[in-house]
Amino acid sequence: MCRIKCEHVMDGPGPQEQVVRVKQATGVYEEVIASRSSISQNMLETSSVLARDDGKVLIELPRESASGKWRLWINSADTQG
Amino acid sequence: MILTDREIQSAIQTQQIRIDPSPDAAAYSSTSLDLTLAGKARSWKAPIGGVQIAIDPGSDGFKFSEVYQTYTTDVDVPTSGYLLEPQAFLLGWTQEHVSLPSHSRLAARVEGKSSLARLGLGVHITAPTIHAGFDAPLQLEIVNHGAIPIRLRSGMRICQLIFEQTFGTPAKGYAGQFKTQSSG
Numbered sequence: 001m002c003r004i005k006c007e008h009v010m011d012g013p014g015p016q017e018q019v020v021r022v023k024q025a026t027g028v029y030e031e032v033i034a035s036r037s038s039i040s041q042n043m044l045e046t047s048s049v050l051a052r053d054d055g056k057v058l059i060e061l062p063r064e065s066a067s068g069k070w071r072l073w074i075n076s077a078d079t080q081g
Numbered sequence: 082m083i084l085t086d087r088e089i090q091s092a093i094q095t096q097q098i099r100i101d102p103s104p105d106a107a108a109y110s111s112t113s114l115d116l117t118l119a120g121k122a123r124s125w126k127a128p129i130g131g132v133q134i135a136i137d138p139g140s141d142g143f144k145f146s147e148v149y150q151t152y153t154t155d156v157d158v159p160t161s162g163y164l165l166e167p168q169a170f171l172l173g174w175t176q177e178h179v180s181l182p183s184h185s186r187l188a189a190r191v192e193g194k195s196s197l198a199r200l201g202l203g204v205h206i207t208a209p210t211i212h213a214g215f216d217a218p219l220q221l222e223i224v225n226h227g228a229i230p231i232r233l234r235s236g237m238r239i240c241q242l243i244f245e246q247t248f249g250t251p252a253k254g255y256a257g258q259f260k261t262q263s264s265g
Contacts, residue, residue: 009146013123013153014174016217019146028142035217047183047214047253060253062214066145067138 002059003043005078006032020044025056025073031066038062043080052076083112084187084244097185098244101178113241115194116175119218120235122163123153123172162232165202165225173204173221176236183214183253190243191219197239201227204240211242213251 006020009031013019016036021029022044038045047060056073064070084092086109092098100114108115128134136148156163158173165171181187189211193204206222221240225231233239 009144010150013149013172014218014220015119015121016178019149030142031145033145037216050252062216067141067143 001081002046002048002057003040003080004046004059004074006034006039006042006044008039008042022061022072022074023078025075030069030072032061032063033066034062048081049079082246084246086111086114089114089244092185092187092244097182097187099178099180099182102176104177108238110241113192113243115238115241116177116179116191116219117236118158118221118233118239119174119176120158120160121174122156122158122223122233123149124156125170125172126152126154128152158233158235160235162234165223165231165233167201167225167228167230169225171223171233173223173233173239174218175221175240176218178216178218179211179242180216181211181213183251185213186247186250188213188245188247189215190245191221191240192243194238194241200231201225201229202231213247214253 004022006022009019009021011018013033017033018036018039019031019033020039021031023029032044034044046062049057049059050071051058055076057076057079058071058073060071089098089109093100104114137143153172181189190209191205191211192209203224203226204221211219
């Protein structure tokens with residue numbers, strides 16, 4: 001498993017969910033609705049690293065993002081594990 | 082391949098499927114498991130008259146949170162009932178928390194119940210898949226397509242889950258010793 005930096009946006013919509021935003025390698029933020037259990041200390045649990053490229057890693061989010069993406073390229077510096 | 086009631090129960094016993102609270106024996110059919118409606122939901126508000134708005138979910142960086150905070154509001158769904166008017170749209174959730182560990186090689190689909198469908202009640206909108214790795218109560222997109230208001234009650238059987246075996250383990254759930262091995 002990998003963990004990526006995230007920022008809390010709001011609680012909900014579900015009873016055990018939070019909306020967080022994560023920063024893509026492009027610099028554009030993506031909102032994700034995630035289970036609270038998958039977030040700890042502003043880190044979101046994701047898949048393990050699926051691919052690497054020039055300081056970036058490809059991960060799969062635990063849920064589809066607000067604009068419909070499952071997999072994002074994230075700067076390695078914003079990840080753990 | 083769809084799991085039968087016996088296979089679902091076996092998968093729950095071995096924690097390949099986790100459901101909390103645990104479903105009672107009457108919640109099963111031969112090939113599905115009924116789930117129940119939670120007591121909290123979110124209702125969508127219509128925009129005020131004379132204002133033209135549009136949601137743009139395909140834009141990069143689309144903020145669901147802004148739409149949600151502006152156009153939805155909390156509602157209670159008590160056991161005494163919440164009246165869903167014709168054409169009304171409600172975001173609801175199941176009482177049950179469902180977990181499908183990625184390594185379990187299982188996914189599921191949430192489907193409506195025919196008893197409710199014939200009244201005009203839909204419980205999801207084109208996104209029925211519960212992917213391997215899912216871990217939360219299920220969100221339901223509830224719409225009354227009928228002409229008569231429908232009373233929703235907390236705890237009522239609202240949807241059913243159909244479990245399917247996946248062919249192989251998804252990359253995100255595979256942590257075996259050969260994960261990083263290349264063919265070279």
